[in-house]
Structures are given as C-alpha cells and as structure tokens.
Amino acid sequence: MKNSIDQQIILAQRESQFSGSIFVKQGKSTLAECSFGYANRSEELSNIADTRYGIASGCKIFTAVAVSQLVEAGKLYFDQKLKDCLSYNFPYFDESITIHHLLTHTSGIPDYFDEEIMEDFEELWIDKPMYHMRKLEDFLPFFQEGKMKFNPGERFHYNNAGYILLGLIIEQASGLSFQQYIEKNIFEKAGMKSSGYFAMDALPKNTALGYIDKADGTWKTNIYSIPVQGGADGGAFITAADMVLFWEALLDNTFLSEKTTSALLYPHVQEQDDDYYGYGVCIKKSGNNIKKYHVMGYDPGVSFHSAYYPAQQIKLAVCSNKSKGAFAMLKVIEQTQEL
Template sequence: MDKQTKWNSLTKKQQEVQFSGSICVQKHDRTIFTENFGYAIHSEKIKNHSHTRFSIASGSKIFTSVAICKLVEEGSITFDTKIIDCLDIEFPYFDKEITIHHLLTHTSGIPDYFDEDEMDDYEDLWKDRPMYQIRSVKDFLPMFQYKKMKTKVDSPFKYNNTGYIILGLIIEHISGMNFVDYINKNIFEIAGMTDSGYFSMDELPESVSLGYLEKPDGTLRLNIFSLPVKGGPDGGAYVTAIDMGIFWESLMNGKLLTKDMTRNLLIPQVNVSEDIFYGYGGYMEANELGIVKYIQMGYDPGVNYRSVHYPKQALTIVVCSNKSEGAFEILKEIENIIFTQ
C-alpha cells in the first residue's frame, strides 16, 4: 500500500465518523506521523492543530498510577499498604483490608461514584450536584464516603473511579502536595510534557479544545455542564497527542520510574476478559508470548481518547478527540494501515 493510498484510507475513515481531533504516531522515540482534523472551537472555526490540548478523561489514570509508584519507590508506602494505614479520612463502611493494590486494580469492592450499573450518562451526576464545585480531590468525598461496600474486597475486576480518587487523596496526604501540583512536578515536567496540565474549565489556557456533544438534530452543544470543572486522579487531564507520545517515551526509557518499578507498573495483575488484562498502569492485551500492547482509553461527554503502545515494536499511537465518539475507529484504521504494510 503506497503512502497516498494509506492517507486516503485514513481520510475516508475520518469523514465516515466525522472525527475531530489530533493524531500522533511515534516509533523508536521518533514522530513518524501527525495529523489534525476538525475544530477546537466550532463557533470561531478555530482548527485543531498539533499543539491543541485535549481532555483525555480516564486516559489520565496512568498519571495517578505512576505517582503512586513513585511513592512506593521512595519507601513511603507499598502496594500492600492498607487505606486505613496511610490516610486520615474515615470510610466507616469500607473493608479495613483494602490495599493500594486493590485500588489500582479495581478489585477493592468499594462503591463507584459513577456506577454504570445504575446510570448510563455521566451527565446525570450533576443534575442535583453543582459540577462547578468539584475543583479538588476532596470535593468528591460526599459522593461515596459514607456508602457501603459494593462487593467483597479482592473481588474480580470491576472498573471503579472512586478507587482512583482515594489514590489521589493518598498522594496528597503522603507527599504533602496538592494532587495537580504533584503530577505537574513529578511527571509532566520530568517527561517534558510542556503542553499538559489539569485546567479548570472556567480558566482554560490557550490552545485548548472545547468538548462537543451532538444533539438529536445534529447540531452541537458544549460539555461545560457535563463534567467536573477540574479534573483529578480519576481523569480529566489535558494533553496534546504529541505529549502523550513523549509520556510513553519517558516511561519506557526510565525517566519517570526505575526499571523494576516500570515493570511493576506494566505487568498484568488481574484478568479482565480472555486476552485482556489490567495492571497498575491500565489495560493490556497479552498472549503466551507476552504483552502485545498497552491500551489507554478515556470517555466523557464531549471527550474521546484512545492510545496504544506496542512494546516490542516501540510503537505508540495516540488519538485525542473533542467529540464523544470517533477515536477508537481512527485508532483501528491506523493500526490496520501500519500492520498491513
């Protein structure tokens, strides 16, 4: 397949799904492809470009995981440390045997503040709760602090945002720093992710895409009333597609963690389904020969993010979108183009 045919294939898929966002492909620490589609701000016809910052929803959980691994490296905690031994906040109905390992692997059994068994739409959380008041990690506490366990601790994998909020509280308590400040200093700055950060939606910096949802009539509306005003440990960082490529490069080259700790972050911990596993750093596909790829994803109203890293090929593909859908389809098209050469 020649270069033009490949490009036509991706353009066709972009038009098919009306993808709006940025793409970055890196191989062996070198950017081999970038492209941008759609508008960062539709009303002003401001286009997305390579330095446009996108919210990546739960795609930023890996930053929380790396931060926890740093604290383990320092000897402040271990993966077996219990919540009750490293946090001075009471959770009267939570099992006292819950450890950091359980929180990282979504096996704690605690209630998820966004329980997809009870609601389908993340926007529903903010109907009776002002989203503009969710600006810090502790602001999430009333949403789960006094709820009872959902299942037993060490139960099978069940995706859980609350666990990562608690991990953020632990990071703040142990480090003595605000969660956002800790991530900025210990991950973004070290990696060289100069365009990344956790921004308040009412104080956005330059070059930030606004998130859009499609209404039944096909017109678009902003997601400003659909999400917490500021992201935190369970999601909501803003990054560029290029910065996420830089993140994987820094992680795999030992800039963020030691070799042994990077291995702890990236090995399978629990089985999710068939060949999909979850480690401290997120999802991964594995077979009898080892890890095929690491998988990052994020979904919020007006936010769609997908990224994969193939360790054996030293290949990273990042797709950020400021619409609710499209990133997965674009990612799969890029994978098809690369692996059918």
C-alpha cells in the first residue's frame, strides 16, 4: 500500500507541480514521506523532510488547545464573557459574547479580513504595512470599533478577529506572550522541536520561502503579503512530521484531559451539510460518525492541510510553500487510502 500511495503522490505532483512536503502515518507506521520543489528558488535549495512551512490558519487549533488548557487551570471558562476577559474597549460589540462564541466562529463580531467584502488579503496592508504587524494588539484597529454582523450564537461565520481576541485572552490569563505560551505548552510538550512563530524578516534555517506565482510565469515571495509575525489566528511554521506529532499528542491527552479533549473535538456548530466546527478544528461527519478532523490554511504563498481519520487511525500533513496545491494532494491521498 505504501508503494501505491507513493506512486499516486508522484503522479499527482507531476501534474500539479506541487511544492512542499507530505507526511502520512497510520498508527506507528509511516505510509508516505516525501518532498518536492524548492524551499528557495533563487538558490535552488530543495524542500526536504525537515523543511519548515508557514501554515496560515492551520494553527488556530493551537490557540484552541491553549484556551482549553487555561480553562482546565481554572483561569478561564468557556462560557466566560469577552467583556470580563479583556480590558480593551469594544464599543459596538454585544456584551453577551463568550469565549465559546469566539472559538466556534459564532461571535458575530466584524473581521479584520472579511471574505464577503475583500478578495485580496494583500489589500489589508495598503494603509498599515505588514511589517508593523508583530503583536496581536496591532490588529485591533482593523475591527475594534466595527459593528456586529449578527447576534452571538446565531450562525457560523469564519472569523480571524475572534482568534486574535482569544490570543489576547491567553496573554492576559497566562502572563506570557502568545508565542511564548504556545511554544512552551504545546510545541515542547508534543516534541515539535522544529516549530515556532518565526518573524518573516528573521527566518531560521530550513524554512521555506512562500511563493506567489503570476499568470505570466514570473513569481515573487510572500514577504510583503502577510504579517511579519504570526499569531493566534495563524502564521506558525511547522514541519509536516511536527504536525503529525501534534495530532498524536492531542489524541493521547498530552495537552488536555480526556474530557476537555472531547470538548475541543466536539462538533459544536454546523457549517453546512456534513461539515461542522469544534474548537479550532473542522469536523467532517458521515451520518452519526466522525469521518475526519481537519485543519487548513491559505495565505499568499501558503497552502496547508492536515487531518486525522479516526476509523483508519491515519494522520497526515500536507505543507506547501505555494498559494495552492495542498488540497489536490490531500484528495489523492484520501482516494488512494479510501478515506
């Protein structure tokens, strides 16, 4: 089966010109581990198993785990109101917004990047350059005085700003910066030694540059297209193997008790059809059964998918340093393994 999946991945990569790394594991057995393309095109440095990739919103689950840890520590609770968690002023926000609403994208607050209004993520940095975006509070002016889109709990609407607020809540409750908290309480506990929230202008070795391909065949890197440092809504760097280590630690209750882990992985809100959302994680159901838990991230120069399939005990990560390509490789793996 391993040879079959390798062959299908290679064929799909030739067709799509996927650039990145793939790691697939079933139980303790590795089904596939491969890398393609360049981490640095100018220097022709190849992507390898140890290459770190940006994962955009794929790391919202780290934020959700952190909040859940602080709930277990008695420093927060899921039904706690936003107004009781942060000292910042939000003049038009509904006072009934809770941490649960923020975790499940049901708060109704305005987003700093609203896909219903804006099409290009790079438009955000016209008035406020991305190289100023180093701390969570730097995002507040984008949405702090905005008006509610709907009443809290009314419906699901994907929202990055809600996770910025969760990051600020983590900082206030823990006394650590968001990045310090995640690196100490998640990355270290899971053995994710290559992962971190690295600044785009100070990337460590073995880190892939993100590439934006243009229609005329030219390209540019994404250094001027995304915030200089990631935070609670996205922007961590990981290796594909590190992401699988995260799933293993989560499912082994390394981060949280079994009860709290179950709460994080519970399908709290329906997105559409068989798609649900837990705390920081997407959930695909098949009838009454969970088909997969998955996270994804897309930014200019970044595409990422990672999933856990409980029935087959398969965990995988597909990391790419191009704006698209991860989803196509994910589908090939799912078809080959009949997931």
